[in-house]
Amino acid sequence: MTEDARYSHTSREHNRLLLLALVQAWGGKCYWCRTPKTFRDLQIDHIIPRNPRGGAVQGFDVDSAENLAPICGPCNQEKGNGEFEDAPRVDAMRQAAMSHAPAVQRNLARFHKNDAVVKALLAVTAADLASPDVAESIEAFGAAIMPVFREKFPRVVDARYTKDYTRRFPPVEVEGRQSQVPEERALVELDAEGQRALVILEDVLGMPMPDALRDIRSYFSRDIDDEVKEWLRRSESRQYRSADLHGRPSSNRIGVYVYEVRYADDQVTLTGELEGSFAAYVEDAERDYEDWSPSRLADFDFIGPFGATYSREGLIDAYMDVGDPEENRWRHSMAMLDLDE
Structure with missing residues (x-):
């Protein structure tokens, strides 16, 4: 070989x-x-x-x-x-x-x-893990080999583990072409302490992680819209002559990335980042005055930290900050290529 x-x-x-x-x-x-x-x-x-x-x-x-x-x-x-x-x-x-x-x-x-x-x-x-016999053999092998890993390779056992909760949608046909519907991306990164906290969140507080991620998206939707509008208002005096939102940012897919899960005082706190995109009509502060259209449709990405705390009563505390969005000229260039085709 x-x-x-x-x-x-x-x-x-x-x-x-x-x-x-x-x-x-x-x-x-x-x-x-x-x-x-x-x-x-x-x-x-x-x-x-x-x-x-x-x-x-x-x-x-x-x-x-x-x-x-x-x-x-x-x-x-x-x-x-x-x-x-x-x-x-x-x-x-x-x-x-x-x-x-x-x-x-x-x-x-x-x-x-x-x-x-x-x-x-x-x-x-x-190995075909879908086979019950194979899965049973692998499980038995894992139980036997794990003590060896804990003793000889502790970094492997204690390494952070990322669980993918992304919702995937089947392709749809649009005008005779197969198109992939955008995904609701969601990742949860867990260390050993986070894995224990996840068990408490789901088994003790009765909040499955997919439901918590859906809660977070729903809870922050209005805040995201308001913060983006405020950022565009401030940008009018700094980056653009004018800036008008085109649609609500919360109507687009919002990515949720949980980097830490912690338990304390009968509460589980999830912290991480929210990621999304939106479009706005902007007029550049410095532009070519021979340009026939001073206003253009621009694409923006935002990412910012969030925290959400759960108790037996559900979501009891949360905060977020979308930060300063950045214009995504790559997406705009690809859209123009699609139009040219």
Whole structure:
């Protein structure tokens, strides 16, 4: 079995180990949406597709680690085989892949130092956990091996764990084309103390985490709208001659990222960040006066901290701050490309 960090068109076993090496090098995240995922939720993606509609890039080895990254299924479907030669985002991902390639090669070489380790990795990564018999065997194996991990590799056992609560919607057909409905992204990062607090939140306070995330979105919707309006009002004297909100920010998908869960005094507190987007008609403070349209529709992203405290009575205290939104010129450029097509 080759140890080269290249995609194989003949060996599934090699590609499983290669995916493990990629996942480690990229920090256990989907490179496209930056969402932490488990190994089983990720696939190997060719950043520049093997058969792009715009043609292959001359002199570039599409199967090398410099062009490979771990991607989740929904993002792989979204990305597709488009024309990416001049796309800034894809170019940035190619640069990142080139910087990660040496680590991918080192990870793969480390796996191959011991044949027994290779066989164990292949067996675990290929195991069908949907099978009750396989799941029972893996569970028994885990119970036996965990004491060894606690003694020899405590950092592995105590490592923070990210649980993905994202709501995924099936694609819909719009004017004959399949379109992916935006997701309600939600991630909860848990250390050992946070995992214990989550049990209290769900089992003692009777608040399942998905319901808590839905509560948080609903509770902060009006605050987000008000804070964005206030920011635009202040911006009129600083960044723009005028700024008028186009729709409510809370009508768009709001991402909820919980970075800490803590229990104290019969209460569980969730802290993290809220992320969203909105559009506004703005007139630049400095503009070309020959421009026929002084006002333009701009896209903005916001992200800010929040805290929410739950007791047996439900949500009893909360705060948030959307911070200063930033204009997303990438999204605007992509929208213009879509219009040109």
